Amino acid sequence: MVTDEAILEAVGEVTDPEVPVLTIDDLGVLRGLRHEGDEVVVTITPTYSGCPAMDLIRHEVELTLRSLNVDGRVETVLSPAWTTDWMTETGKAKLTEYGIAPPTGRRAVGGPVALALTVRCPLCGSPDTTELSRFGSTSCKSLWRCNSCKEPFDHFKAI
Numbered sequence: 837m838v839t840d841e842a843i844l845e846a847v848g849e850v851t852d853p854e855v856p857v858l859t860i861d862d863l864g865v866l867r868g869l870r871h872e873g874d875e876v877v878v879t880i881t882p883t884y885s886g887c888p889a890m891d892l893i894r895h896e897v898e899l900t901l902r903s904l905n906v907d908g909r910v911e912t913v914l915s916p917a918w919t920t921d922w923m924t925e926t927g928k929a930k931l932t933e934y935g936i937a938p939p940t941g942r943r944a945v946g947g948p949v950a951l952a953l954t955v956r957c958p959l960c961g962s963p964d965t966t967e968l969s970r971f972g973s974t975s976c977k978s979l980w981r982c983n984s985c986k987e988p989f990d991h992f993k994a995i
Contacts, residue, residue, distance in 0.1 A: 838904050840869060840876075846904055847878055850896040853889045854974050855992075857934040860893060864922025867913060876901065876908035881918045883976050883995070920994045931992055932958045937980065939994035955991045957982035967991075 847869075848861030860866045860880065867879040878897055882890045894910045901908040920939035928938035937955045954963050962984035972979040977990040 838906055843869060843876060843878075843901070843904060843906060843908075847897050847900050850893060850900060853892045855931070855934070855936065857930045858927050860897075862924050862927030862930060864924065864927075865893065865918065874907055876906050878908060878910050879913050880910060881913050881916075883918050885914055886975075918995070920992065935959060935989055936977065937989060937991040939992050955980055957985060957987070958989055959987050960985040
């Protein structure tokens with residue numbers, strides 16, 4: 837019999853199709869698992885309710901369960917809403933290595949939403965950057981340019 841820890845470890849290695857350097861564990865999208873009779877239920881939370889990657893993530897989790905010979909299903913839970921606070925430090929480091937500036941700070945709870953006045957360039961480390969567009973290659977990222985090295989880069993927004 838496969839342990840819950842082994843299931844979580846295997847399922848946690850499913851990668852995000854939009855940012856393939858990150859796993860669903862890195863992102864904090866993998867929320868846990870529980871048992872309903874003989875069935876294992878894996879719980880995931882999308883980064884936002886309309887995230888187009890969730891269908892593929894669900895499918896990959898189901899394939900992983902099958903590869904472990906585990907009778908299971910995937911459940912999507914929207915509450916509490918996902919936040920970048922759930923991202924691991926390892927995931928944030930992977931983003932930087934991949935050329936995407938990771939989210940900084942913590943999300944505002946019951947207060948104003950903090951805006952990033954500057955974001956460190958993940959390529960050269962300079963804080964002299966400019967936001968070009970509030971939305972980048974995906975809705976959870978914004979597009980920035982470094983004024984020092986002149987390279988554009990994505991910033992994973994704090995949500």
